[in-house]
Amino acid sequence: MTTSEQLFEKAKTLIPGGVNSPVRAFRSVGGSPVFIKSAKGPYLYDEDGREYIELINSWGPMILGHAFEPVEKAVRDAIQYSFSFGAPTRKEVEMAELITNMVPSVEKVRMVNSGTEATMAAIRVARGFTGRDKIIKFEGCYHGHADSFLIAAGSGAMTMGIPDSPGVTKATAADTLTAPFNDLAAVEKLLDNNHNQVAAIILEPVVGNMGCVLPEPGFLEGVRSLCDKHDALLIFDEVMTGFRLAKGGAQERFGITPDLTTMGKIIGGGMPVGAYGGRADIMDIVAPAGPVYQAGTLSGNPIAMSAGLAMLHHLNDHPEVYTRLDQIGETLVNGFRASLVKLGLNYTINHIGSMFTLFMTERSVTNFTEAKSCDLPLFGRYFHAMLKRGVYLAPSQFESLFLSVALTDDLTAQIIQANEESLQEALAEHDN
Numbered sequence: 001m002t003t004s005e006q007l008f009e010k011a012k013t014l015i016p017g018g019v020n021s022p023v024r025a026f027r028s029v030g031g032s033p034v035f036i037k038s039a040k041g042p043y044l045y046d047e048d049g050r051e052y053i054e055l056i057n058s059w060g061p062m063i064l065g066h067a068f069e070p071v072e073k074a075v076r077d078a079i080q081y082s083f084s085f086g087a088p089t090r091k092e093v094e095m096a097e098l099i100t101n102m103v104p105s106v107e108k109v110r111m112v113n114s115g116t117e118a119t120m121a122a123i124r125v126a127r128g129f130t131g132r133d134k135i136i137k138f139e140g141c142y143h144g145h146a147d148s149f150l151i152a153a154g155s156g157a158m159t160m161g162i163p164d165s166p167g168v169t170k171a172t173a174a175d176t177l178t179a180p181f182n183d184l185a186a187v188e189k190l191l192d193n194n195h196n197q198v199a200a201i202i203l204e205p206v207v208g209n210m211g212c213v214l215p216e217p218g219f220l221e222g223v224r225s226l227c228d229k230h231d232a233l234l235i236f237d238e239v240m241t242g243f244r245l246a247k248g249g250a251q252e253r254f255g256i257t258p259d260l261t262t263m264g265k266i267i268g269g270g271m272p273v274g275a276y277g278g279r280a281d282i283m284d285i286v287a288p289a290g291p292v293y294q295a296g297t298l299s300g301n302p303i304a305m306s307a308g309l310a311m312l313h314h315l316n317d318h319p320e321v322y323t324r325l326d327q328i329g330e331t332l333v334n335g336f337r338a339s340l341v342k343l344g345l346n347y348t349i350n351h352i353g354s355m356f357t358l359f360m361t362e363r364s365v366t367n368f369t370e371a372k373s374c375d376l377p378l379f380g381r382y383f384h385a386m387l388k389r390g391v392y393l394a395p396s397q398f399e400s401l402f403l404s405v406a407l408t409d410d411l412t413a414q415i416i417q418a419n420e421e422s423l424q425e426a427l428a429e430h431d432n
């Protein structure tokens, strides 16, 4: 047994399923997860001393590569002043100022500890602001594990085959209306049938959680105008896309202004952080400015703020990071496409900037139903063939890959080569 396998066996006796977040368990790809010991730049190292090229980057935050020196230094500098105060700090003000500068639709912002907390609070605020109970979410979008979102949920919930989780009350589920992504007519129908009852529409402007799925031309604009017509708030969940697709997130890239935005991942530089923010008149109903209660003992934690500030300052001061990320994404995806042509395969690749997914289906993937048409056993074999070649992918077909600027041209070429060999290997096993 490898050290990872031994650790997993022990973990299963102590932790549900052996992991602290379901998608890590390799359930849908089979086999046993590798346990990670350390990471630096573009590489992960496991407990058995194997090296992997990173294509998940902690599900997004490590956009500058692992243990990026300015972030590491900021954390080292901060810890000498203690780890938490439960009282306001200068760094929280600096963080709020930086976020509001980088994301202009965010006029006021509240820090929390995870993406889930951010989305959970954002819909409470939307409900408090509008006096309405219902929300609309899209099938296959994942907004964290709060009850209201575990309806037709993507990511790990989709991967485990439990998009509608037991434990969510019927009453809560009844307040979450769902529509297929990219289907404006379905959204309009829900709004008409629930007249004056919908507080907000929440969506991932580019979905990462059913694999990477892009909004079709006009979709985001259409959702914006339907919200305006029906006096519902538009919430962009930019936990993945924020500070990744542009320094102002997907809303900058697509030129759409939401009322509220949820953030996470990159803003913590790898530490546990989330945030929600938006129009000042809406945010001013949050306690203690207003009556909608939301709190957190560790919110705005000084170590997490220090890591996040170092990360965001770097991104804000170095716009060339985004140009480079786009270049790396283009090169990789062009290489993958060339291999598909060479192998006579017609699989779908969805791509934008530093997010992409190779879907094991010949259908175009614009929504949850189409994403589910993928050949999952084939994906599992492909995943392990890539892992064997030292490339660490998300262990699920229903996730986006995330690139970092630490990927060099040589590494990009290695990944393209590994992809071609892995596809051949996975298909050959399929034929036997």
Ligand SMILES: Cc1ncc(COP(=O)(O)O)c(C=O)c1O
Binding pocket: 114, 115, 116, 117, 119, 142, 143, 144, 145, 204, 208, 209, 237, 238, 239, 240, 264, 265, 274
């Ligand atoms: C778009 C989106 N929203 C919310 C979340 C929840 O964030 P967290 O896992 O930090 O609770 C995630 C990721 O898990 C996400 O990708």
Ligand SMILES: N[C@H](C=O)CCC(=O)O
Binding pocket: 021, 022, 023, 024, 059, 142, 155, 156, 209, 240, 399
């Ligand atoms: N898709 C999720 C976050 O981005 C995957 C991470 C997790 O749930 O552990």
